[in-house]
Amino acid sequence: MNNYIQENKDRFIDELLQLLRIPSVSADPKFKGDVRQAAEFIAEKLREAGADKVELCETAGNPIVYGEKIIDPALPTVLAYGHYDVQPADPYELWHSPPFEPVIKDEKIYARGACDDKGQVYMHIKAFEMMMRQNELACNVKFMIEGEEEIGSNNLGIFVNQNKEKLQADVIVISDTGIIANDIPSITTGLRGMSYVEVEVTGPSRDLHSGLYGGAVANPINILCQMIAALHDENNHITIPGFYDNVEELSSEERAEMAKAPFSLEEYKKALDLGDVHGEAGYTTNERNSIRPTLDVNGIWGGYIGEGAKTVIASKAFAKISMRLVPNQTSEEITEKFTRHFESLAPPSVKVEVRPHHGGEPVVTPTNSVAYQAASRAFEQTFGKKPIPVRSGGSIPIVAMFKAELGIDSVLMGFGLDSDAIHSPNEHYGVFNFLKGIETIPYFFKYLAEMSK
Amino acid sequence: MNNYIQENKDRFIDELLQLLRIPSVSADPKFKGDVRQAAEFIAEKLREAGADKVELCETAGNPIVYGEKIIDPALPTVLAYGHYDVQPADPYELWHSPPFEPVIKDEKIYARGACDDKGQVYMHIKAFEMMMRQNELACNVKFMIEGEEEIGSNNLGIFVNQNKEKLQADVIVISDTGIIANDIPSITTGLRGMSYVEVEVTGPSRDLHSGLYGGAVANPINILCQMIAALHDENNHITIPGFYDNVEELSSEERAEMAKAPFSLEEYKKALDLGDVHGEAGYTTNERNSIRPTLDVNGIWGGYIGEGAKTVIASKAFAKISMRLVPNQTSEEITEKFTRHFESLAPPSVKVEVRPHHGGEPVVTPTNSVAYQAASRAFEQTFGKKPIPVRSGGSIPIVAMFKAELGIDSVLMGFGLDSDAIHSPNEHYGVFNFLKGIETIPYFFKYLAEMSK
Numbered sequence: 055m056n057n058y059i060q061e062n063k064d065r066f067i068d069e070l071l072q073l074l075r076i077p078s079v080s081a082d083p084k085f086k087g088d089v090r091q092a093a094e095f096i097a098e099k100l101r102e103a104g105a106d107k108v109e110l111c112e113t114a115g116n117p118i119v120y121g122e123k124i125i126d127p128a129l130p131t132v133l134a135y136g137h138y139d140v141q142p143a144d145p146y147e148l149w150h151s152p153p154f155e156p157v158i159k160d161e162k163i164y165a166r167g168a169c170d171d172k173g174q175v176y177m178h179i180k181a182f183e184m185m186m187r188q189n190e191l192a193c194n195v196k197f198m199i200e201g202e203e204e205i206g207s208n209n210l211g212i213f214v215n216q217n218k219e220k221l222q223a224d225v226i227v228i229s230d231t232g233i234i235a236n237d238i239p240s241i242t243t244g245l246r247g248m249s250y251v252e253v254e255v256t257g258p259s260r261d262l263h264s265g266l267y268g269g270a271v272a273n274p275i276n277i278l279c280q281m282i283a284a285l286h287d288e289n290n291h292i293t294i295p296g297f298y299d300n301v302e303e304l305s306s307e308e309r310a311e312m313a314k315a316p317f318s319l320e321e322y323k324k325a326l327d328l329g330d331v332h333g334e335a336g337y338t339t340n341e342r343n344s345i346r347p348t349l350d351v352n353g354i355w356g357g358y359i360g361e362g363a364k365t366v367i368a369s370k371a372f373a374k375i376s377m378r379l380v381p382n383q384t385s386e387e388i389t390e391k392f393t394r395h396f397e398s399l400a401p402p403s404v405k406v407e408v409r410p411h412h413g414g415e416p417v418v419t420p421t422n423s424v425a426y427q428a429a430s431r432a433f434e435q436t437f438g439k440k441p442i443p444v445r446s447g448g449s450i451p452i453v454a455m456f457k458a459e460l461g462i463d464s465v466l467m468g469f470g471l472d473s474d475a476i477h478s479p480n481e482h483y484g485v486f487n488f489l490k491g492i493e494t495i496p497y498f499f500k501y502l503a504e505m506s507k
Numbered sequence: 508m509n510n511y512i513q514e515n516k517d518r519f520i521d522e523l524l525q526l527l528r529i530p531s532v533s534a535d536p537k538f539k540g541d542v543r544q545a546a547e548f549i550a551e552k553l554r555e556a557g558a559d560k561v562e563l564c565e566t567a568g569n570p571i572v573y574g575e576k577i578i579d580p581a582l583p584t585v586l587a588y589g590h591y592d593v594q595p596a597d598p599y600e601l602w603h604s605p606p607f608e609p610v611i612k613d614e615k616i617y618a619r620g621a622c623d624d625k626g627q628v629y630m631h632i633k634a635f636e637m638m639m640r641q642n643e644l645a646c647n648v649k650f651m652i653e654g655e656e657e658i659g660s661n662n663l664g665i666f667v668n669q670n671k672e673k674l675q676a677d678v679i680v681i682s683d684t685g686i687i688a689n690d691i692p693s694i695t696t697g698l699r700g701m702s703y704v705e706v707e708v709t710g711p712s713r714d715l716h717s718g719l720y721g722g723a724v725a726n727p728i729n730i731l732c733q734m735i736a737a738l739h740d741e742n743n744h745i746t747i748p749g750f751y752d753n754v755e756e757l758s759s760e761e762r763a764e765m766a767k768a769p770f771s772l773e774e775y776k777k778a779l780d781l782g783d784v785h786g787e788a789g790y791t792t793n794e795r796n797s798i799r800p801t802l803d804v805n806g807i808w809g810g811y812i813g814e815g816a817k818t819v820i821a822s823k824a825f826a827k828i829s830m831r832l833v834p835n836q837t838s839e840e841i842t843e844k845f846t847r848h849f850e851s852l853a854p855p856s857v858k859v860e861v862r863p864h865h866g867g868e869p870v871v872t873p874t875n876s877v878a879y880q881a882a883s884r885a886f887e888q889t890f891g892k893k894p895i896p897v898r899s900g901g902s903i904p905i906v907a908m909f910k911a912e913l914g915i916d917s918v919l920m921g922f923g924l925d926s927d928a929i930h931s932p933n934e935h936y937g938v939f940n941f942l943k944g945i946e947t948i949p950y951f952f953k954y955l956a957e958m959s960k
Contacts, residue, residue, distance in 0.1 A: 081815030142817055148714070205815055246718060250816045259780035260601070261931040265699060265901030268831050269801030270792045272785035275826075276735060276804050283736035286729070327712035332725035332856035339723045348722030351729050352819050357806035358827060362534030362658050363703045363864045364595055365829055365902075366805050366930050373728075374811060376818055378721050403785035411816045448718030449818075477819050478714040 058184050059492055066492065067163070067485065069099065070176045073138075074156040074165040080116060080139035080205045089201050092138040093117045096175070096199050103183035105197065111217075113209035116201030120220075123186070124194045130506045131194040132499065133223035133462065134182075135452065136175030136230065137203030140167035141477045148479035162482040169483035170476035174229035174468060175199055177491030185496050192496075192503035196223055203230075206250075206412025207452050214459045224506070225425035226456050227498065229491060231446055231468030236486055238316060239437040241429055242466035244344070244445035245453055247379035247416035249389040250352075253396060255281070255371045256405040261357075262367040272403035274371040275356045281399040281406075282373060285349055289335035292349050292377075294395040300382040304345055312340060315442060325473065343447035347388075348378045374411070378447060385413025385451075414451020419464055424505045429465045432497035436490060467491075467498065511637050512945055519945065520616070520938065522552065523629045526591075527609040527618040533569060533592035533658045542654050545591040546570045549628070549652050556636035558650060564670075566662035569654030573673075576639070577647045583959045584647040585952065586676035586915065587635075588905065589628030589683065590656035593620035594930045601932035615935040622936035623929035627682035627921060628652055630944030638949050645949075645956035649676055656683075659703070659865025660905050667912045677959070678878035679909050680951065682944060684899055684921030689939055691769060692890040694882055695919035697797070697898035698906055700832035700869035702842040703805075706849060708734070708824045709858040714810075715820040725856035727824040728809045734852040734859075735826060738802055742788035745802050745830075747848040753835040757798055765793060768895060778926065796900035800841075801831045827864070831900060838866025838904075867904015872916055877958045882918045885950035889943060920944075920951065 059066075078092035079085040093110055096119045101108045105121035116139065124131070143153035143166040151157045156165035163173065178197070185191040198221065200210045214221060231242040257274035258267070287293050304312070317340055323331065333342035342348070356371030358364035377388055393408040400406040420426060421443050433441040446466075453464045469491040475481045512519075531545035532538040546563055549572045554561045558574030569592065577584070596606035596619040604610045609618035616626065631650070638644040651674065653663045667674060684695040710727035711720070740746050757765070770793055776784065786795035795801070809824030811817035830841055846861040853859040873879060874896050886894040899919075906917045922944040928934045 081817060082813060141819075142811065142813055142815075144811070144813065145714075204817075248718075248818070250818070252816075257781070257785075260928060260933070261598070262779070263901065263930040264801075264803045264805060264829055265701075265831060266899070266925055266929075267796055268803045268829075268900060269786050269799055270784055270796035270900075271779060271781060272783075273803045275807050276739070276802075277785075279732040279735035279804065279807070280739075282729060282732035286733075326715070326724060328710070328724060328856060329858065330725075330855040331723060332710075332730075332854060333723050343720055343723035346722055348717075349729075350717045350721045350726045350820055351732065351810065352717060352817060353810035353812045353821070354728050354732070354824065355808045355812040357804065358595065358597070359806045359808040359825075360535060360595055360597065362595075363705075363827060363829070364534060364657075364805060364930065365701070365703070366594075367803055368806070371807065372812075374816060376717055376721075376816070378718060401785060402783040403781060405782065446719070447721060447723075448716065472719055475713060476719075477716040477817065480713070 055489060055493060058188060059489055063489055066180050070163065070173060070488065071156045073172050073176060074167055075154055077154040078139050078201065079142050080202050081142050089116050089139055093119050093201055096138050099179050100197055103179055104186035111213060113213055115209045118210060118213050119199040120197065122196040123191060125191055126194065129193050130224040130502050131196060131222070132502065133196045133198060133221060133226045134178045135226055135228050136178060136199050137171045137201065138175060138199055139201040139204050140172065141170065141204050145479060150480055158485065161485045163485060164480060164482045166481055168481050169470040169474040170481065171203065171230045173483035173488055174470065174491065177229060177469065177488060178495060181492045181495035184492065185499065190496060192499040196221065208412065210452060211455055214455065218460060221460055223462055226462050226464040228450065228464050228466050229468050230450055231448065231466045232470035232472060233468070234316060234442065234444065235471065236484070239433045239439055239441035240444045241433065241441045242446045242468060243421055243443040244418040245416060246447055246449050247383060247385055247454065248376055248414045248449040248451060249379065249385045249392060250376040250411040250413065251389060251392060252372065252374050252409045252411060254407045256369060257403065258367065258369055261369050264365040264367045267367055271367065272401065273367050274404055275368055277401065277404050278356065278371040278373060281396060282351060284399050290333055292347065294391050296391050297347065297388065301347060302381040309341065313338065315340065315444060344445040345380055347380050347383060349375065351375050378449060379416045381416045381418050384415060389413055414449050415454035417454040417457065419466060423463060425463065425465045425502060428501035428505050429467050429498050431501045432494050435497045436494045508942060508946060511641060512942055516942055519633050523616065523626060523941065524609045526625050526629060527620055528607055530607045531592050531654065532595050533655050534595050542569050542592055546572050546654055549591050552632050553650055556632055557639035564666060566666055568662045571663060571666050572652040573650065575649040576644060578644055579647065582646050583677040583955050584649060584675070585955065586649045586651060586674060586679045587631045588679055588681050589631065589652045590624045590654065591628060591652055592654040592657050593625065594623070594657050598932060603933055611938065614938045616938060617933060617935045619934055621934050622923040622927040623934065624656065624683045626936040626941055627923065627944065630682060630922065630941060631948060634945045634948035637945065638952065643949060645952040649674065661865065663905060664908055667908065671913060674913055676915055679915050679917040681903065681917050681919050682921050683903055684901065684919045685923035685925060687769065687895065687897065688924065692886045692892055692894035693897045694886065694894045695899045695921060696874055696896040697871040698869060699900055699902050700836060700838055700907065701829055701867045701902040701904060702832065702838045702845060703829040703864040703866065704842060704845060705825065705827050705862045705864055707860040709822060710856065711820065711822055714822050717818040717820045720820055724820065725854065726820050727857055728821055730854065730857050731809065731824040731826060734849060735804060737852050743786055745800065747844050749844050750841065754800060755834040762794065766791065768793065768897060797898040798833055800833050800836060802828065804828050831902060832869045834869045834871050837868060842866055867902050868907035870907040870910065872919060876916060878916065878918045878955060881954035881958050882920050882951050884954045885947050888950045889947045
């Protein structure tokens with residue numbers, strides 16, 4: 055760790071905690087004001103660090119924070135992307151400390167957004183501050199920090215489309231992924247896409263007494279369960295017709311290469327208290343959550359869910375369902391195939407509605423680019439080991455969108471860990487990881503400038 | 508309608524509305540005080556009507572209101588049973604007027620409990636008042652009005668067991684069922700029993716990000732759906748081993764007799780806005796909801812159920828499941844068979860817990876008894892038509908319990924309609940039905956006394 059980080063780390067962390075105290079949940083309209091406050095905080099910190107032209111770019115939804123520092127048009131330009139919005143924090147009762155009152159315990163910062171993505175965004179701002187103060191900024195830099203990543207980045211797409219000139223850059227750098235372990239650095243080179251839908255099954259037009267009507271009318275909850283169950287076969291293959299049509303199948307060489315990444319099935323099961331893993335027949339755990347498409351119910355509800363018993367047949371039942379997609383599948387294609395199939399599963403005794411939420415495209419980033427090589431050298435410099443390229447199961451839909459709209463590849467320099475519990479109660483981010491990110495980013499700028507000469 | 512009812516009907520209705528304003532929801536602890544207030548209201552009205560020994564009999568849960576009027580030990584004694592607790596009123600947003608602010612519209616009283624069972628209980632209290640004021644009480648009468656019917660009547664069972672002497676009677680009369688239509692009187696002669704369980708499926712020990720873990724771990728919601736789906740086969744038979752072992756199969760003569768009850772499938776579908784009915788192959792709608800056992804999910808929940816999208820794999824998923832039982836099945840047997848089967852459906856990747864809520868036994872009441880004949884004559888007197896004996900799909904578990912503990916048969920003199928939306932939003936009770944009950948009950952007392960001589 056260099057002197058600047060050593061001398062300023064308490065302040066860096068303190069500032070991050072301030073940001074984490076703002077409950078910028080984009081999915082829930084009641085946090086609208088907090089979302090804006092988080093944007094303003096980011097903007098202020100960019101200004102303080104020395105960025106020019108800092109502004110909140112208004113959209114139909116939450117603002118996008120922009121800022122830049124152009125030092126020499128001849129140098130490469132890095133566009134740093136991140137998001138200041140966070141996932142909803144419920145179920146609140148499972149948090150050991152309140153999600154928006156960050157605490158540091160065992161060298162980890164606990165709060166919603168600690169890792170995803172406020173902690174990782176803030177590394178970029180502090181790395182930029184350090185480069186500015188030490189007069190070591192080696193590339194031009196542009197910041198674009200949005201507030202709707204957790205709800206689909208719809209307005210970012212419009213913004214990018216309308217600001218192609220302003221956003222021109224040589225590479226986009228994103229810290230919203232992770233490394234294998236603190237002593238096993240890695241860089242994400244592939245991301246899954248996503249289709250996210252909400253389904254509604256309607257049986258009788260009103261809630262009914264299950265004694266008087268039970269057995270004689272379609273119970274929408276039972277039917278919804280049957281329809282969801284029918285989406286997988288006994289091998290856990292997804293049954294939607296055409297679902298796998300465009301799936302990229304990896305060669306046995308590629309799979310053998312993947313299998314070399316350090317992984318212990320026993321530790322994986324133990325960490326999650328699993329009796330067994332569960333997934334598509336014919337694939338390993340690491341393949342199931344990275345190179346294979348999936349279908350998961352993210353939420354389900356219907357009928358009486360309070361305390362005690364109520365003998366009701368609900369009129370309606372609901373589920374939120376997401377599918378993770380792999381290269382060559384598209385969210386539009388899959389959402390359409392899902393909708394057609396799900397509707398076909400409904401018996402005539404119920405009505406079904408499928409509402410698409412948002413989608414994103416899968417992506418594979420090049421590992422032979424100058425930018426990837428610069429990132430790899432930066433990790434090797436600070437971790438003392440060459441990072442392993444890995445495919446992640448997560449989705450960052452904007453990576454494919456950036457490529458399509460701007461023609462720019464991204465480098466996914468994330469510093470989180472799988473165990474950080476992002477999207478879960480007790481999300482956290484290691485102080486080690488936060489500071490390591492601040493240390494690594496300037497090397498990326500340095501090597502990118504050198505290698506681009 | 509006689510003069511007494513004519514002169515007092517506005518007051519009768521006004522008093523019922525007062526009772527309906529008390530949100531005595533037994534399933535939810537936050538209404539504990541209201542439940543007690545409803546008991547006190549009932550006790551006060553019994554006292555005002557002329558009952559002796561009125562008291563709130565304390566139990567481990569909600570009190571049982573007792574009162575009696577013994578006029579002559581030589582006369583038959585009627586034990587009138589009912590309940591002052593009500594079902595939860597949610598979903599509140601589907602009510603056209605607030606569930607605990609009763610309104611009268613189109614000659615119907617709209618409120619939670621209007622029919623089930625406050626409106627029907629209150630008919631007995633006002634019929635008793637009328638008989639007392641007019642010096643026409645023809646039998647001894649005991650009242651036992653409980654506050655836990657909607658949550659399984661556990662404490663009533665204990666109370667009855669401990670008060671066999673006090674509760675001795677010749678017949679128990681219960682108004683918690685219905686008639687076919689206002690111009691087609693009927694008396695319920697059979698009730699289904701019930702097993703009610705709550706199930707919990709646990710996958711990973713914490714909520715997970717569906718991108719990083721999706722496809723590799725068991726999603727408890729998907730698994731719960733698969734397990735629930737597996738409880739019925741393609742003919743909508745229940746797949747629990749041994750589930751039908753003891754089911755009483757009706758003869759074709761009995762089924763032909765049942766089929767004579769007036770019923771229009773088209774009207775049934777229209778009333779509930781159903782594309783089609785849905786149920787066990789080989790049985791009619793009226794058979795499915797009365798003489799056949801069923802399995803319905805009454806509530807399901809898990810994962811993110813707020814607005815927008817959250818890409819989470821929940822740690823746990825839950826469902827409330829009830830089974831309606833027919834004669835010769837017992838709730839203990841079925842709960843055990845369900846539990847064993849449900850646990851066997853779980854793959855090793857999840858943990859399952861089945862928690863029994865409450866049960867009740869199915870019952871068939873005799874139609875050749877003096878009490879049934881007296882009730883039949885009373886209905887004929889006030890409706891101008893002999894009532895049809897019908898099997899109901901609902902459950903009043905205490906009927907079997909009364910028979911077992913006290914050796915007393917019940918007569919199910921209910922005046923509700925299937926369309927009253929009990930257990931649903933916009934529950935209501937016809938003013939016609941309320942007053943018709945008050946008119947009919949004294950004839951039952953009269954004929955019972957005459958026929959018992």
